[in-house]
Amino acid sequence: MNAPVILDRRHVLKGGGALIISFSLTRAFAQDQTVPAAAPPSPPGSLKNSPYLDSWIRIDADGVITVFTGKAELGQGFKTAFQQIAAEELNVPFASLKVVTADTKLTANEGYTSGSHSMQDSGTAIQNAAAQARELLLAEAAKRLDVSIDTLQSEDGVVIAPDGRRLSYGELVSGDMLHVQAQPSSKLKDPSTLKVMGQSIPRVDIPAKVTGGVAYVQDLRLSGMVHARVVRPPSYGAQLVDCDVAAIEKMPGVVKVVRDGNFLAVVAAKEFQAIKAMNALANAAKWQEVAQLPKLNDLPSVLTNLASQDSVIFQRSDPSVSGQRTIEATYTRPYQSHGSVGPSCAVAQLADGAMTVWSHTQGVYPDRQAIADMLRMPSASIRVIHVEGSGCYGHNGADDAAADAAMIARALPGVPVRVQWTREQEHAWEPYGPAMVTRLKASLDAAGKIADWNFEVFSNTHSMRPGGAGCLLAAQHMAQPVAVPPAKPIPLPEGGGDRNAIPIYTFPNAHVVHHFIPTMPIRISAMRALGAYHNVFSIESFMDELAALAGVDPVEFRLNHLDDPRGRDVIEKAAQGFGWRKGQAASDRGFGFAFARYKNLAAYCAIASEVEVNRETGRARLVRAVAAVDSGQVVNPDGLINQIEGAIIQSTSWTLYESVTFDATRITSIDWQTYPILRFDAVPESIEVHIINRPGKPFLGSGETGQGPAAASVANAIANATGIRLRDLPLTRKRIKDAIDS
Amino acid sequence: MTTLKVNGREHQVDAEPDTPLLYVLRDDLKLNAAKFGCGLGQCGACTVIVDGKAVLSCVTPLVLLEGKQVTTLEGLGTISEPAPIQRAFMEEQAAQCGYCIAGMMMRAQALLLRIPKPTDQQIRAELAPNLCRCGTHMRILRAVHRAARLMETAALSPAEKRSDK
Numbered sequence: 001m002n003a004p005v006i007l008d009r010r011h012v013l014k015g016g017g018a019l020i021i022s023f024s025l026t027r028a029f030a031q032d033q034t035v036p037a038a039a040p041p042s043p044p045g046s047l048k049n050s051p052y053l054d055s056w057i058r059i060d061a062d063g064v065i066t067v068f069t070g071k072a073e074l075g076q077g078f079k080t081a082f083q084q085i086a087a088e089e090l091n092v093p094f095a096s097l098k099v100v101t102a103d104t105k106l107t108a109n110e111g112y113t114s115g116s117h118s119m120q121d122s123g124t125a126i127q128n129a130a131a132q133a134r135e136l137l138l139a140e141a142a143k144r145l146d147v148s149i150d151t152l153q154s155e156d157g158v159v160i161a162p163d164g165r166r167l168s169y170g171e172l173v174s175g176d177m178l179h180v181q182a183q184p185s186s187k188l189k190d191p192s193t194l195k196v197m198g199q200s201i202p203r204v205d206i207p208a209k210v211t212g213g214v215a216y217v218q219d220l221r222l223s224g225m226v227h228a229r230v231v232r233p234p235s236y237g238a239q240l241v242d243c244d245v246a247a248i249e250k251m252p253g254v255v256k257v258v259r260d261g262n263f264l265a266v267v268a269a270k271e272f273q274a275i276k277a278m279n280a281l282a283n284a285a286k287w288q289e290v291a292q293l294p295k296l297n298d299l300p301s302v303l304t305n306l307a308s309q310d311s312v313i314f315q316r317s318d319p320s321v322s323g324q325r326t327i328e329a330t331y332t333r334p335y336q337s338h339g340s341v342g343p344s345c346a347v348a349q350l351a352d353g354a355m356t357v358w359s360h361t362q363g364v365y366p367d368r369q370a371i372a373d374m375l376r377m378p379s380a381s382i383r384v385i386h387v388e389g390s391g392c393y394g395h396n397g398a399d400d401a402a403a404d405a406a407m408i409a410r411a412l413p414g415v416p417v418r419v420q421w422t423r424e425q426e427h428a429w430e431p432y433g434p435a436m437v438t439r440l441k442a443s444l445d446a447a448g449k450i451a452d453w454n455f456e457v458f459s460n461t462h463s464m465r466p467g468g469a470g471c472l473l474a475a476q477h478m479a480q481p482v483a484v485p486p487a488k489p490i491p492l493p494e495g496g497g498d499r500n501a502i503p504i505y506t507f508p509n510a511h512v513v514h515h516f517i518p519t520m521p522i523r524i525s526a527m528r529a530l531g532a533y534h535n536v537f538s539i540e541s542f543m544d545e546l547a548a549l550a551g552v553d554p555v556e557f558r559l560n561h562l563d564d565p566r567g568r569d570v571i572e573k574a575a576q577g578f579g580w581r582k583g584q585a586a587s588d589r590g591f592g593f594a595f596a597r598y599k600n601l602a603a604y605c606a607i608a609s610e611v612e613v614n615r616e617t618g619r620a621r622l623v624r625a626v627a628a629v630d631s632g633q634v635v636n637p638d639g640l641i642n643q644i645e646g647a648i649i650q651s652t653s654w655t656l657y658e659s660v661t662f663d664a665t666r667i668t669s670i671d672w673q674t675y676p677i678l679r680f681d682a683v684p685e686s687i688e689v690h691i692i693n694r695p696g697k698p699f700l701g702s703g704e705t706g707q708g709p710a711a712a713s714v715a716n717a718i719a720n721a722t723g724i725r726l727r728d729l730p731l732t733r734k735r736i737k738d739a740i741d742s
Numbered sequence: 743m744t745t746l747k748v749n750g751r752e753h754q755v756d757a758e759p760d761t762p763l764l765y766v767l768r769d770d771l772k773l774n775a776a777k778f779g780c781g782l783g784q785c786g787a788c789t790v791i792v793d794g795k796a797v798l799s800c801v802t803p804l805v806l807l808e809g810k811q812v813t814t815l816e817g818l819g820t821i822s823e824p825a826p827i828q829r830a831f832m833e834e835q836a837a838q839c840g841y842c843i844a845g846m847m848m849r850a851q852a853l854l855l856r857i858p859k860p861t862d863q864q865i866r867a868e869l870a871p872n873l874c875r876c877g878t879h880m881r882i883l884r885a886v887h888r889a890a891r892l893m894e895t896a897a898l899s900p901a902e903k904r905s906d907k
Binding site (some may be wrong): 212 | 772
């Protein structure tokens, strides 16, 4: 196929791309000749993989500054935070910058926006690139003004000499000045002098969102755009045996019916015409289904009986310490849904042989590769542009909708095609957060401290992201399907099913086993916090069980086993903010506490909760929560607080209400009636978030740090209120009521 | 053709009478604020105001709207001249992804038109049909209280505003 190439970022820079390319080739060639055997230290964050400064910062001759990130704004607010970081290190006003997010034509390849990595990877890259760009501008000014660089100041995008002579960044910048590789270290601002970082600057995306501006991929209206709907099979593995489309093609507004094997879609001029045609097409399609789903009410034993690859991921032995009192417990988690409020959507257009896809994917580059594989097009002929969608909280239908749009757009060359999934499609077809089982066993020594600790986790992988075309529904369903690739565990230290399985506490004897289950009875992938949600729920619930056995206060019990000083600080801060141990809960209420450091390497979070349990109905309600978080150097305090508040409410919803349901053949939780989530009547009276700022320390990812502690904190408060320990998620009204009654 | 009055202006709409208002707003009138969330009346993302009341536009057919006044978020204010409820949501930073927010604001606006100073319980009860998945609820509640205060101030005459300070 002689497909055209969509030019990459290097070709479209202002000021003569060809010249820049020739410089970079010369440099690369020179490096090949001279690079010594030992690799030099790599620059920090994503600069490691995309080292050129102009991959991150562009300064035009007119002084306009653009910041590039390969990460996707998903509603976390980091676009604003990145703008703060760049403004700070460049010494320019916040409002003078623009940030461009993930786009395969414009930005660096930063893989997926996941794992609370954005601040660490991209924020760090932008910080260092901006600081090094400023140094280059100062050096250029020193040369032109013939003064020492140390005498120069920079302010609001202008370099100022001691005698008052001024040169703007736009005057100083020249063609290839920023097309240099980053140095391993940068002259970052002294943390005590920060002016823009550390401020709660209002988010740049909110004004459009609250006034009806174009804010989401759903809002794109390209000239001549048509509306498509897919008709998905009724269940996993269903085969389309018959479908008479003649009547549907004659329906008002219908442009085309697209069929490729089990992939079925309809395109119409107007959106509601497409919906009517979709309904007619769904009625016309005859499917052969297979009853292959596991038994929902027996899920834990289904999982633990599947073949697994077992590995000991942590082992510590001190034969001099042995336990005296031993308890064990099993905790379970069901499949849970991302449940984006806006079902997935994408727009695609095939023009002159090149495909452009607008998607709320978390990974424009891997999604581009997967779509290229599916369409058998060179990836250079495909451009994927991230446009915000509804919050995703992990791998929802975004990539699949992008693939659907590309499939349909290929059948309608030149025409922009917008695909909008239905609520039922999002609920039935998204890849869920995996079900999990954990088995814990621990002993206390004579002094009431944990002598030995055993933890086993049974889980699928927690990422089936593309990856490869086989991860896309459209590619699985087309006439020549692409097989789903084999599942792989996500390696430690971050881990997938074993994320946060290794205890952060210090135990003299500890043994942690990861039972990785390759077979996936239900479609699953990454959901916010991955295995950490259930592992932290299990560990922190069991810590309370052990504290009760030892007769020690739960907060004190945790501190007795924790060496990490930053961990101790957040525990003490949350306890203090909550007023822990100051009085007892009212008779129908309980207090709960939990703590974790996400992945044992990202942000620290401790949460204290007060929960009310109605003993008549079994209904549990979070009344108030107090959190403390240490995310390293804080860039936007209000943004961080917003993330933690959201984590507490979302995790409380997962923990109290949520499980995917299915019969032998079909997913049956397909809307908000069959998959209820937390509503306003269950919103707590207050949530308080205390930040422990660490100026000058590395950014720690915090978007997912609250999920595990919030779950365990609520569960511990329910146990405190009722005297009953519930270990199977979700902790529904019925389960609580049954436990109280028995 | 159906005559539809949206944000104070009359539009001639060429759509089937059973077309839900949501698609008329988004597809025919090119308005962004009302969002598709479920099409089932379960989530509130599509909420608009019809004759002063919060209505789920995804399940309200065009045929029922002839002669009625439809208001969307775009009809309340603009980015440069935001309405009190829009200012309040900006000032409280009451959004994460923000997809549910337009619907939340319209339902809250309908409440404030009816009850200018609602209690916290009244706001929670009113907003119960609307889902937020990011967990922005605490900020949404604060923003509605703030909007009530801003609307009260806006309703005062200039002299009253001065003496209020």
